[in-house]
Amino acid sequence: NKYRADHLLDENGVKVSEATGLELLEKLLNENRVSCPDCGSVNWKVSSFLTMFQTNIGPYKENIGFLRPETAQGMFVEFRQIYEINRARMPFGVAQIGKAYRNEISPRQGLIRLREFSQMELELFFDPLNSRCPYLDEVKDVIMNILDEEKVRRGDSVPHNVNAREAVEKGLVKEEWLAFMMALSQKFLCMLGIRPEFQRFKAKLEGERAHYSAQTFDHEVLTGKFGWIEVAGHAYRQDYDLKSHSIKSKTSMEVVEELGCPIKVSKRFAYLDPTKVKRDFGQLSTQIFKAVSGMKPYELAELLERYGKIDVSGTVIGKEYFIFKEVEETVSTRKYIPHVIEPSFGIERIVHVVLEHAYREKEDRVILSLNEEIAPYKYAVFPLVKKDGLDVKAKEIYLMLKLKGYSVLYDDDGSIGRRYARADEIGVCKAITVDYQTLEDDTVTVRDRDSWLQNRVKIFEI
Amino acid sequence: NKYRADHLLDENGVKVSEATGLELLEKLLNENRVSCPDCGSVNWKVSSFLTMFQTNIGPYKENIGFLRPETAQGMFVEFRQIYEINRARMPFGVAQIGKAYRNEISPRQGLIRLREFSQMELELFFDPLNSRCPYLDEVKDVIMNILDEEKVRRGDSVPHNVNAREAVEKGLVKEEWLAFMMALSQKFLCMLGIRPEFQRFKAKLEGERAHYSAQTFDHEVLTGKFGWIEVAGHAYRQDYDLKSHSIKSKTSMEVVEELGCPIKVSKRFAYLDPTKVKRDFGQLSTQIFKAVSGMKPYELAELLERYGKIDVSGTVIGKEYFIFKEVEETVSTRKYIPHVIEPSFGIERIVHVVLEHAYREKEDRVILSLNEEIAPYKYAVFPLVKKDGLDVKAKEIYLMLKLKGYSVLYDDDGSIGRRYARADEIGVCKAITVDYQTLEDDTVTVRDRDSWLQNRVKIFEI
Structure with a gap:
């Protein structure tokens, strides 16, 4: 049977990070005699597994396609167009919400690990040389619990308590925009009813985070059922995505900044050395010249400086x-x-933590103590009985509240208690x-969901 | 090369319906010497083509899955639960919005034929013996253009002009709820800016509509580019879906109506005749008895009455x-x-028709004349120049309108004309x-997008 090696180890008390290699995972499974939950076998082979769903597209099913594993890439591919529609102003953000799909080996834990799930992603594009965020003061009251890389490495679980600027x-935190987004993220979850003390930001260690990320924080929420779980990730992806798309699609993803006054810059350009190439690559030379001629000399210079070599249609050229x-x-x-x-x-996952944190039991009854902003209804209107004009009056109040723009539920079915x-x-x-009494003096009782306290108030005061 | 046979014929002036069989399509293509747009060949073979995208799910990729070709079925599968959450009250509706996927042979015409598209579907469940819709008067002013089956069959393109009740x-129209939904559909498109004279409802002929539909109307909109195109379909699916899910999943999809007073009913039950079954089915008998024992005798009776036979695990029993x-x-x-x-x-498709109908040209300039409800901004605020306090004043007005709940755009870039x-x-x-002048008397000019007329008004009168 197939299982996720890291999850199996975790369940057997062996802590591994997401960066642990295949060989080590296999060694740990076999050394710790972790047994298969299905058949009891202890003889494990560990291999990597493609979690993207594959399908075939077109009349001959000739094109292979994959269901997207994250929503992000569409925003990078369309960066150029969005930038121009935004009239070439920086910085700016693009947000997207949609489904993502991963062929998880073992989907489970209800809403926590699904094969089809919904993502809400935002890309905030900014100038790395002018990366001040002007809104830090607006979130100065948001005090975050931050476990930075150092604390995570030391296993210290007492977080720093800081606001975005202090962080x-x-x-x-390496960038102001990153700290700002983390603070907004915490504010958002607070609005959904998760108190700050049940939230924290945990840095991913270098080996755990994606290779293109200079810094990543998992936004975690404490749950009774699963401990701390990640509900959001905040990654500083640098220019990795735009640069990659730029190289593959041969489309410039550069933006232009008008300088106040002209400046002198020194630029490096790289050109193929025809003599050396012909000498060492023989027949391949023509192909190499053709491929390289499609690249800009200054981009070539930068790539060569960074990697020491480039890959031209499969041929590596130093x-x-x-x-x-x-x-x-x-x-x-x-x-x-x-x-x-x-x-x-x-x-x-956010739905899960919101429901778990809103769930209360009181005298054997269940209360879903959702914040007003996300409660399904602000008011319910009940006539005590369905006769003597009480129902007519109740419907009037129901409609009045609806017209005021509130979400209102009308219910006349069963006892008031029910x-x-x-x-x-x-x-x-x-x-x-x-x-x-309402018919006499236009007062009603208003009962609070959480305290069960009742007040008698004039209708127009609601 | 592969093409959709009906589309190819259509483009070559041969009208066929969606019900035309494969053989006839092939005959028509070859008789009319329709040539392949790619290679010119006139030798066609017509076959059917599965337009669902297939993928594999699970750690061994052992389960075949399909991307859904319509959003509808989820609402039927979950009918039981939704009905109970709605406290067993009838009638009720369930609506869903989401992506659907079809491997179209030739996606084209921009937004009109996509492989990945978005659907908005509603299932209105009602009692067929008590199918009055109480809301017909609310849509009595919605006069629809209806081409019923008779007109479609005769090729008469002059529609009936009727409201829902008259229809x-x-x-x-066979059901009040169907007529009501059609009227709402027209109202919805009117709100999006499509005038009623550019809308019509065209009945699908018996062979064209899905076999489970007792009546289907395409809601069509006239476009300059593609003629009349379907933007919605209104189908009376009867009990087909619930019954099918009920049979396959062996879950009752019946609802219960409390009768005012008890009544006598005569019920028919069907039971296997053991003697005949053993005589004719021999060794298969045990299997047949077992399979049939899982079905309710009155459901069996109804199925047999309707179809004259049933299929028990591949064996047909009369x-x-x-x-x-x-x-x-x-x-x-x-x-x-x-x-x-x-x-x-x-x-x-709705986005397409809305944009096409909103698009105007005036003195070489483009106006997107969107209805207020769907315009991206209700107001734009411009300072004439970016100095002398005009920008400060303009920002004040911008914020004031925002606080009032309007969507507002602030723009100080370039000339007023631009x-x-x-x-x-x-x-x-x-x-x-x-x-x-604003600084002196608190008045501003308000310019209308469509007429370009300008009025000078007091700020607080906006």
Whole structure:
């Protein structure tokens, strides 16, 4: 049977990180004599597993396609167009919500690990040389629990308590925009009813986070059932995505900044050395010249500087086959590929933590104590009985509240006690009961979902 | 090369319906010497083509899965639960919005034929014996253009002009709920800016519509580019879906109606005749008895009455192998499987017709004349110049309108003329300009997107 090696080890008390290699995982499974939950076998082979769903597209099913494993890439592919529609102003953000699909080996734990799930992702593009976020003061009251890489490495679970600006000043978070997004993320979950003390930001260690990320924090929420679970990730992806798309699609993803006054810059260009290439690559030379001619000399220079070599249609060509030229230029614009901060939310997981944190039991009854912003109804209106005009009056109040723009539930079915219980169970904030006194003095009782306290108030004061 | 036979014929002036069989399509293609758009060949073979995308699920990729070709079925599968959550009250509707996927042979025409598209579907469940819709008067002013089956068959393209009630009374539409949904559908498109004269409802002929539908109307919109195109379908699916799920899943989809007073009903039950079955089916008998024992005798009787036979794990067993019993019962409840009306909207097609109908050209400029409800911004606020306090004043007005709940765009970039043009192009309803006079008397100019007329008004009157 197939299982996720890291999960199996975890369940057997062996802690491994997401960066643990295949060989080590196999060794740990076999050394610890972890047995197969199905057949009891202890003889494990560990291999990697493609979790993307594959399908075939077209009349001949000739094209292989995959269901997207994250929503993010569409926003990078369309960066150029969105940037232009935004009239070339920086910084800016793009957000998307949608389904993502992963062929999880063992989907389980209800909403926590699904094969089809919903993501909410935002890409905030900014200039890495001018990366101040002007909104840090707006979130200065959001005090976050941050476990930075150092604490995570030491196994220290007592977090720093800092706001976004302090997090940057103390060097815990590398970019202001990243700290700002983390603070917004915490505010968002607070609005959904998760108290700050049940939230924390845990840095991913270098080997655990994606190779393109300079820093990643998991936004975690404490649950009774599963402990701390990740509900969002905040990654500083630098220019990795735009650069990769730019190279593969041969489309520039650079943005242009108008400089106040022209400046002198020195640029490096790289050109193939025809003599050396012909000498060492023989017949392949023509193909190599053709492929390289499609790339810009200054981009080539940068790639060679970074990697020491490039891959041209499968042939690796080292730095030594290039001639470099240094040129001084006076320019009035500066070109750069924006960096990006990506907050990414797992919606089903958020639904899970919100429901778990809102769930209360009181005298054998269930209350879904949802925040007003996300409660299904703000008010329920009940006539005490369905006769003597109480129902007519109750419907009037129901319609009046609807017209005021509130979400309102009308219920005249069963005893008042049962109706209160039903409203509590789905999280209706206030229940308004119309009784005989209402007909006399236009007052109603307003009952609070959480405290069960009742107040008698004038209808127009609701 | 592969093409859709009906589309190829259509493009070559040969009209065929969706019900045309494979053989006839092939004959028509070859007789009319329709040539392949790619290679010119006139030798066609017609075969059917599965348009669902297939993938494999699970650690061994052992389960075959398909991307859903419509959103509808989820609502039927979950009918039981939704019905109970709705506290067993009838009628009720369930709506869903989401992606659907079809491996179209030739996706084209922009948003009109996509392989990945968005559907908005509603299932309205009702009692077929008590199928009055109480809301017909609310849509009595919605006059629809209806081409019923008779007109479609005769090729008469002059529609009936009727409201929902008249459509039912004249026998054009079979169910009140169906007529009501069609009227709502027209109202919805009107709200999106499609005038009624560019909308019509065209009946599908018996052979064209799905076999389970007792009546289907395509809601069509006239476009300049593609003629009349379908943007929604309204189908009376009867109890087909619930019954099918009920049989396959062996889960009852019946609802219970409490009767005012008990009534006598005669029920038919069907039981296998053991002698005949053993005589004719020999060794298969045990298997047949086992399979049939899982079905309810009165459901069996109904199926046999309808089809004359049933299929038991691949073996067809005729009516004659059953013994029927007629029993009189006194009951205080009535059980039935609800019927369903399904309005189904193609969102991308609606986006297309809305954009096409909103698009205007005026003095070489483009105006997107979107209805206020769907315009991206209600107001744009422009300072005449970015100095002398005009920008400060303009920002104040911008914030004031935002606080009032309007969607507002602030733009101070380029000449006023260019800003008007940009706002017109994306459909901003009104543009407010702050000039020097504003500083003196708190008045601004308000310019209308469609007429380009300008009025000078007090700020607080906006």
